[in-house]
Amino acid sequence: MLASKYQRYGFVYKEPFEPGDRLRCAREIDRSVKGAKEARQELKEARRRVKEVEEETHRKEMMKQIKTSFYKSPVGTRTTKLAGGMFHSQYTAKNNFFSDMKIF
Numbered sequence: 001m002l003a004s005k006y007q008r009y010g011f012v013y014k015e016p017f018e019p020g021d022r023l024r025c026a027r028e029i030d031r032s033v034k035g036a037k038e039a040r041q042e043l044k045e046a047r048r049r050v051k052e053v054e055e056e057t058h059r060k061e062m063m064k065q066i067k068t069s070f071y072k073s074p075v076g077t078r079t080t081k082l083a084g085g086m087f088h089s090q091y092t093a094k095n096n097f098f099s100d101m102k103i104f
Helices: 002-006 021-032 036-063
Strands: 075-081 087-093
Touching: 021 036
Parallel strands: none
Antiparallel strands: 075 087
């Protein structure tokens, strides 16, 4: 019982627990230490609640809308007039996709 209470990483005096020793020690602590079972259950419940809150905040952040101003196309065109009323369009790339101006 003392070994499981004060051990770290499942090792006591550089020897690992045998299969089933940890469960046996936990049951022995529950039987002999007053309030240990309730404390373990409360800790388990608190960890579950913390995990739920973290998942919910992560979900909210993922679903949060991004506020931007109007969208600009990444591809622009240059049009030149040719003879006979013909026009020639040439595609050009733009550096930015969102404008710096804020429209209210």
